[in-house]
Amino acid sequence: MSKVRVVVAGPRGRMGNEAVNLVKNTENYELVAVLDHRHGGKLLNDIEGFHGFSSVPVFSNIEDCFQNVQADVLIDLTIPEVGMHHTRTALQYGVRPVVGTTGFTNDDLQELENTCNEKELGCIIAPNFALGAVLMMKFSQMAGKYFRDVEIIELHHDQKLDAPSGTAVKTAEMISEVRESKVQGHPAEKETMAGARGANFDGMHIHSVRLPGLIAHQQVMFGSEGQMLTIRHDSFNRASFMSGVKLAVDTVMKIDTFVYGLENIME
Numbered sequence: 001m002s003k004v005r006v007v008v009a010g011p012r013g014r015m016g017n018e019a020v021n022l023v024k025n026t027e028n029y030e031l032v033a034v035l036d037h038r039h040g041g042k043l044l045n046d047i048e049g050f051h052g053f054s055s056v057p058v059f060s061n062i063e064d065c066f067q068n069v070q071a072d073v074l075i076d077l078t079i080p081e082v083g084m085h086h087t088r089t090a091l092q093y094g095v096r097p098v099v100g101t102t103g104f105t106n107d108d109l110q111e112l113e114n115t116c117n118e119k120e121l122g123c124i125i126a127p128n129f130a131l132g133a134v135l136m137m138k139f140s141q142m143a144g145k146y147f148r149d150v151e152i153i154e155l156h157h158d159q160k161l162d163a164p165s166g167t168a169v170k171t172a173e174m175i176s177e178v179r180e181s182k183v184q185g186h187p188a189e190k191e192t193m194a195g196a197r198g199a200n201f202d203g204m205h206i207h208s209v210r211l212p213g214l215i216a217h218q219q220v221m222f223g224s225e226g227q228m229l230t231i232r233h234d235s236f237n238r239a240s241f242m243s244g245v246k247l248a249v250d251t252v253m254k255i256d257t258f259v260y261g262l263e264n265i266m267e
Protein backbone atom coordinates (compact mmCIF):
# COMPACT_ATOMS: atom_id res chain seq x y z
CA MET A 1 0.00 0.00 0.00
CA SER A 2 1.42 3.41 -0.90
CA LYS A 3 2.05 5.88 1.90
CA VAL A 4 -0.16 8.90 2.55
CA ARG A 5 1.96 11.92 1.57
CA VAL A 6 1.38 14.67 4.12
CA VAL A 7 2.27 18.37 4.27
CA VAL A 8 2.04 20.05 7.69
CA ALA A 9 1.42 23.81 7.88
CA GLY A 10 2.63 25.48 11.08
CA PRO A 11 5.31 22.94 12.14
CA ARG A 12 6.85 25.19 14.80
CA GLY A 13 3.53 25.74 16.55
CA ARG A 14 2.32 23.81 19.59
CA MET A 15 -0.06 21.68 17.52
CA GLY A 16 1.98 21.63 14.31
CA ASN A 17 4.95 20.19 16.19
CA GLU A 18 2.82 17.33 17.54
CA ALA A 19 1.43 16.74 14.05
CA VAL A 20 4.94 16.52 12.55
CA ASN A 21 5.79 13.84 15.13
CA LEU A 22 2.53 12.02 14.48
CA VAL A 23 3.33 11.84 10.76
CA LYS A 24 6.91 10.80 11.49
CA ASN A 25 5.78 8.01 13.82
CA THR A 26 2.98 6.64 11.65
CA GLU A 27 4.16 3.84 9.42
CA ASN A 28 1.98 4.52 6.38
CA TYR A 29 2.42 8.31 6.43
CA GLU A 30 5.24 10.25 4.81
CA LEU A 31 6.04 13.88 5.64
CA VAL A 32 6.77 15.30 2.18
CA ALA A 33 7.02 19.01 3.11
CA VAL A 34 6.14 21.62 5.71
CA LEU A 35 4.79 25.16 5.28
CA ASP A 36 6.44 27.76 7.48
CA HIS A 37 6.32 31.49 6.69
CA ARG A 38 9.75 32.15 8.23
CA HIS A 39 11.95 29.31 6.93
CA GLY A 40 11.13 28.77 3.24
CA GLY A 41 14.03 27.29 1.27
CA LYS A 42 15.50 25.37 4.20
CA LEU A 43 15.19 21.73 5.15
CA LEU A 44 13.13 20.96 8.24
CA ASN A 45 16.25 19.46 9.79
CA ASP A 46 17.85 22.94 9.76
CA ILE A 47 15.15 24.42 11.99
CA GLU A 48 15.92 24.30 15.69
CA GLY A 49 14.15 21.49 17.48
CA PHE A 50 13.76 19.22 14.44
CA HIS A 51 16.11 16.29 13.89
CA GLY A 52 15.87 13.38 11.49
CA PHE A 53 14.04 15.36 8.81
CA SER A 54 16.91 15.89 6.35
CA SER A 55 14.75 15.14 3.32
CA VAL A 56 11.79 17.37 4.24
CA PRO A 57 11.72 20.73 2.40
CA VAL A 58 10.27 23.86 3.99
CA PHE A 59 8.13 26.16 1.83
CA SER A 60 6.84 29.62 2.69
CA ASN A 61 4.54 29.73 -0.29
CA ILE A 62 1.87 27.08 -0.63
CA GLU A 63 1.72 27.35 -4.43
CA ASP A 64 5.48 26.66 -4.64
CA CYS A 65 4.96 23.74 -2.30
CA PHE A 66 2.27 22.02 -4.35
CA GLN A 67 4.03 22.79 -7.65
CA ASN A 68 7.16 21.03 -6.40
CA VAL A 69 5.89 18.27 -4.13
CA GLN A 70 3.31 15.55 -4.69
CA ALA A 71 0.99 15.52 -1.66
CA ASP A 72 -2.22 13.76 -0.68
CA VAL A 73 -3.14 15.59 2.54
CA LEU A 74 -2.50 19.03 4.05
CA ILE A 75 -2.74 19.27 7.84
CA ASP A 76 -3.24 22.93 8.74
CA LEU A 77 -2.61 24.19 12.28
CA THR A 78 -1.95 27.88 11.85
CA ILE A 79 -4.11 31.00 12.16
CA PRO A 80 -7.53 31.57 10.52
CA GLU A 81 -6.58 33.83 7.58
CA VAL A 82 -3.58 31.69 6.67
CA GLY A 83 -5.48 28.46 7.26
CA MET A 84 -8.26 29.57 4.94
CA HIS A 85 -5.77 30.50 2.19
CA HIS A 86 -4.00 27.16 2.64
CA THR A 87 -7.24 25.17 2.55
CA ARG A 88 -8.53 26.93 -0.57
CA THR A 89 -5.21 26.43 -2.34
CA ALA A 90 -4.90 22.79 -1.31
CA LEU A 91 -8.30 22.05 -2.83
CA GLN A 92 -7.28 23.79 -6.06
CA TYR A 93 -4.27 21.44 -6.26
CA GLY A 94 -6.33 18.33 -5.48
CA VAL A 95 -4.79 17.98 -2.01
CA ARG A 96 -7.19 16.95 0.78
CA PRO A 97 -7.21 19.35 3.74
CA VAL A 98 -7.43 18.29 7.39
CA VAL A 99 -7.85 21.54 9.26
CA GLY A 100 -7.59 22.08 13.00
CA THR A 101 -7.15 25.83 12.78
CA THR A 102 -10.09 27.57 14.43
CA GLY A 103 -11.72 30.93 13.74
CA PHE A 104 -13.16 30.25 10.26
CA THR A 105 -16.38 32.15 9.54
CA ASN A 106 -19.62 30.58 8.34
CA ASP A 107 -18.93 32.12 4.92
CA ASP A 108 -15.50 30.47 4.88
CA LEU A 109 -17.03 27.09 5.69
CA GLN A 110 -19.70 27.50 3.03
CA GLU A 111 -17.12 28.44 0.39
CA LEU A 112 -15.00 25.39 1.25
CA GLU A 113 -18.01 23.10 1.16
CA ASN A 114 -18.96 24.44 -2.28
CA THR A 115 -15.43 23.87 -3.59
CA CYS A 116 -15.33 20.32 -2.20
CA ASN A 117 -18.65 19.51 -3.85
CA GLU A 118 -17.49 20.99 -7.13
CA LYS A 119 -14.18 19.11 -7.05
CA GLU A 120 -15.56 15.99 -5.33
CA LEU A 121 -12.66 16.10 -2.92
CA GLY A 122 -12.56 15.25 0.78
CA CYS A 123 -11.91 17.96 3.33
CA ILE A 124 -12.24 17.74 7.13
CA ILE A 125 -12.45 20.81 9.34
CA ALA A 126 -12.40 19.83 13.03
CA PRO A 127 -12.62 22.50 15.73
CA ASN A 128 -11.46 19.85 18.21
CA PHE A 129 -9.56 16.64 17.46
CA ALA A 130 -9.70 15.28 21.03
CA LEU A 131 -12.11 12.36 20.92
CA GLY A 132 -13.26 13.10 24.47
CA ALA A 133 -14.07 16.68 23.51
CA VAL A 134 -16.13 15.47 20.57
CA LEU A 135 -18.07 13.20 22.94
CA MET A 136 -18.51 16.14 25.33
CA MET A 137 -20.08 18.08 22.45
CA LYS A 138 -22.32 15.16 21.49
CA PHE A 139 -23.44 14.58 25.09
CA SER A 140 -24.15 18.32 25.36
CA GLN A 141 -26.28 18.12 22.26
CA MET A 142 -28.23 15.24 23.80
CA ALA A 143 -28.77 17.26 26.97
CA GLY A 144 -29.76 20.37 25.01
CA LYS A 145 -32.93 18.64 23.92
CA TYR A 146 -34.13 18.47 27.52
CA PHE A 147 -32.51 21.56 29.07
CA ARG A 148 -33.05 24.94 27.43
CA ASP A 149 -30.84 26.87 29.85
CA VAL A 150 -27.19 26.44 28.95
CA GLU A 151 -23.97 28.22 29.85
CA ILE A 152 -20.79 27.20 28.01
CA ILE A 153 -17.52 27.93 29.79
CA GLU A 154 -14.36 27.33 27.78
CA LEU A 155 -10.95 27.67 29.39
CA HIS A 156 -7.66 27.90 27.49
CA HIS A 157 -4.00 28.90 27.76
CA ASP A 158 -3.36 32.64 27.47
CA GLN A 159 -1.63 32.41 24.06
CA LYS A 160 -4.87 31.54 22.29
CA LEU A 161 -5.81 34.09 19.63
CA ASP A 162 -9.51 33.41 19.08
CA ALA A 163 -12.41 33.73 21.52
CA PRO A 164 -14.73 32.03 21.88
CA SER A 165 -12.92 28.82 21.00
CA GLY A 166 -13.90 26.87 17.90
CA THR A 167 -15.07 24.08 20.20
CA ALA A 168 -17.42 26.40 22.10
CA VAL A 169 -18.90 27.73 18.87
CA LYS A 170 -19.39 24.19 17.52
CA THR A 171 -20.95 23.09 20.82
CA ALA A 172 -23.42 25.97 20.70
CA GLU A 173 -24.24 25.19 17.07
CA MET A 174 -24.85 21.52 17.88
CA ILE A 175 -27.03 22.31 20.89
CA SER A 176 -29.05 24.87 18.95
CA GLU A 177 -29.92 22.18 16.37
CA VAL A 178 -32.06 20.45 19.04
CA ARG A 179 -32.73 23.08 21.73
CA GLU A 180 -35.93 25.06 21.68
CA SER A 181 -34.78 28.69 21.32
CA LYS A 182 -34.75 30.69 24.52
CA VAL A 183 -33.30 34.01 25.64
CA GLN A 184 -31.79 33.05 28.96
CA GLY A 185 -31.65 34.97 32.20
CA HIS A 186 -34.03 37.65 33.44
CA PRO A 187 -35.81 39.54 30.60
CA ALA A 188 -34.76 42.81 32.23
CA GLU A 189 -31.17 41.64 32.81
CA LYS A 190 -28.65 44.46 32.28
CA GLU A 191 -24.86 44.22 32.15
CA THR A 192 -23.39 46.90 34.39
CA MET A 193 -19.98 45.91 33.06
CA ALA A 194 -19.75 45.05 29.31
CA GLY A 195 -19.18 41.36 28.64
CA ALA A 196 -20.28 40.16 32.07
CA ARG A 197 -22.75 37.70 30.54
CA GLY A 198 -20.34 36.53 27.84
CA ALA A 199 -21.12 36.00 24.18
CA ASN A 200 -24.68 35.23 23.15
CA PHE A 201 -25.49 32.44 20.70
CA ASP A 202 -29.22 31.94 20.21
CA GLY A 203 -29.78 33.05 23.81
CA MET A 204 -27.10 30.70 25.23
CA HIS A 205 -24.09 32.32 26.84
CA ILE A 206 -20.44 31.48 26.14
CA HIS A 207 -17.68 32.53 28.56
CA SER A 208 -13.99 32.46 27.62
CA VAL A 209 -11.35 32.07 30.34
CA ARG A 210 -7.66 32.59 29.47
CA LEU A 211 -4.96 31.67 32.00
CA PRO A 212 -1.35 30.51 31.83
CA GLY A 213 -1.13 26.86 32.86
CA LEU A 214 -4.33 25.83 31.13
CA ILE A 215 -4.32 23.81 27.89
CA ALA A 216 -7.88 23.28 26.59
CA HIS A 217 -10.95 22.72 28.76
CA GLN A 218 -14.68 23.19 28.45
CA GLN A 219 -17.67 22.69 30.65
CA VAL A 220 -21.24 22.93 29.54
CA MET A 221 -23.72 23.62 32.33
CA PHE A 222 -27.42 22.88 32.02
CA GLY A 223 -29.79 24.25 34.65
CA SER A 224 -33.39 23.40 35.39
CA GLU A 225 -35.76 23.49 38.35
CA GLY A 226 -33.89 21.95 41.29
CA GLN A 227 -31.11 20.34 39.23
CA MET A 228 -27.96 21.00 37.28
CA LEU A 229 -26.03 18.88 34.78
CA THR A 230 -22.38 19.67 34.04
CA ILE A 231 -20.54 18.02 31.14
CA ARG A 232 -16.81 18.67 31.13
CA HIS A 233 -13.76 17.76 29.09
CA ASP A 234 -10.09 18.54 29.77
CA SER A 235 -7.11 18.23 27.44
CA PHE A 236 -3.97 18.15 29.56
CA ASN A 237 -1.56 18.08 26.62
CA ARG A 238 -1.53 18.42 22.81
CA ALA A 239 -0.95 14.69 22.33
CA SER A 240 -4.63 14.38 23.31
CA PHE A 241 -5.56 15.74 19.87
CA MET A 242 -3.43 13.40 17.78
CA SER A 243 -5.63 10.29 17.61
CA GLY A 244 -8.30 12.56 16.13
CA VAL A 245 -5.84 14.03 13.63
CA LYS A 246 -4.94 10.48 12.54
CA LEU A 247 -8.61 9.52 12.24
CA ALA A 248 -9.17 12.61 10.09
CA VAL A 249 -6.19 11.92 7.81
CA ASP A 250 -7.23 8.29 7.31
CA THR A 251 -10.83 9.29 6.66
CA VAL A 252 -10.18 12.21 4.35
CA MET A 253 -8.41 9.81 1.97
CA LYS A 254 -11.63 7.82 1.61
CA ILE A 255 -14.24 10.56 1.20
CA ASP A 256 -15.11 13.06 -1.49
CA THR A 257 -17.20 15.45 0.61
CA PHE A 258 -16.81 18.30 3.09
CA VAL A 259 -16.98 17.42 6.79
CA TYR A 260 -17.21 19.99 9.59
CA GLY A 261 -16.69 18.32 12.96
CA LEU A 262 -15.15 15.00 13.91
CA GLU A 263 -18.49 13.80 15.30
CA ASN A 264 -19.54 13.24 11.69
CA ILE A 265 -16.83 10.64 11.10
CA MET A 266 -16.62 8.96 14.52
CA GLU A 267 -18.49 5.65 14.43
Ligand SMILES: NC(=O)C1=CN([C@@H]2O[C@H](COP(=O)(O)OP(=O)(O)OC[C@H]3O[C@@H](n4cnc5c(N)ncnc54)[C@H](O)[C@@H]3O)[C@@H](O)[C@H]2O)C=CC1
Nearest residue numbers: 010012013014015037077078082100101102126127128129
Ligand atom coordinates in the same frame (compact mmCIF):
# COMPACT_ATOMS: atom_id res chain seq x y z
N1 LIG B 1 -8.71 21.33 16.25
C1 LIG B 1 -8.05 21.10 17.37
O1 LIG B 1 -8.19 20.05 18.02
C2 LIG B 1 -7.10 22.12 17.87
C3 LIG B 1 -7.00 23.29 17.19
N2 LIG B 1 -6.14 24.24 17.60
C4 LIG B 1 -6.06 25.40 16.75
O2 LIG B 1 -4.89 25.23 15.94
C5 LIG B 1 -4.32 26.50 15.66
C6 LIG B 1 -2.88 26.50 16.12
O3 LIG B 1 -2.83 26.38 17.51
P1 LIG B 1 -1.43 26.34 18.29
O4 LIG B 1 -0.57 25.30 17.68
O5 LIG B 1 -1.76 26.29 19.72
O6 LIG B 1 -0.87 27.79 17.93
P2 LIG B 1 0.64 28.27 17.82
O7 LIG B 1 0.62 29.76 17.98
O8 LIG B 1 1.53 27.47 18.68
O9 LIG B 1 1.00 27.93 16.30
C7 LIG B 1 0.55 28.70 15.22
C8 LIG B 1 1.33 28.33 13.99
O10 LIG B 1 0.90 29.20 12.93
C9 LIG B 1 2.04 29.69 12.25
N3 LIG B 1 1.75 31.02 11.72
C10 LIG B 1 1.48 32.13 12.43
N4 LIG B 1 1.35 33.19 11.61
C11 LIG B 1 1.54 32.71 10.36
C12 LIG B 1 1.55 33.31 9.07
N5 LIG B 1 1.31 34.60 8.89
N6 LIG B 1 1.79 32.51 8.02
C13 LIG B 1 2.01 31.17 8.18
N7 LIG B 1 2.03 30.56 9.37
C14 LIG B 1 1.78 31.33 10.44
C15 LIG B 1 3.14 29.76 13.30
O11 LIG B 1 4.42 29.73 12.70
C16 LIG B 1 2.85 28.52 14.12
O12 LIG B 1 3.50 27.41 13.55
C17 LIG B 1 -5.22 27.53 16.39
O13 LIG B 1 -6.17 28.01 15.46
C18 LIG B 1 -5.90 26.72 17.45
O14 LIG B 1 -7.14 27.26 17.84
C19 LIG B 1 -5.36 24.07 18.69
C20 LIG B 1 -5.43 22.93 19.44
C21 LIG B 1 -6.33 21.87 19.08
Ligand SMILES: O=C(O)C1=N[C@H](C(=O)O)C[C@H](O)C1
Nearest residue numbers: 102127128160165166167216
Ligand atom coordinates in the same frame (compact mmCIF):
# COMPACT_ATOMS: atom_id res chain seq x y z
O1 LIG C 1 -6.14 26.98 20.72
C1 LIG C 1 -6.25 25.90 21.33
O2 LIG C 1 -5.41 25.52 22.16
C2 LIG C 1 -7.39 25.05 21.03
N1 LIG C 1 -8.19 25.39 20.06
C3 LIG C 1 -9.32 24.68 19.62
C4 LIG C 1 -10.57 25.51 19.81
O3 LIG C 1 -10.53 26.72 19.54
O4 LIG C 1 -11.60 24.96 20.19
C5 LIG C 1 -9.42 23.29 20.18
C6 LIG C 1 -8.93 23.15 21.59
O5 LIG C 1 -9.88 23.71 22.42
C7 LIG C 1 -7.57 23.79 21.77
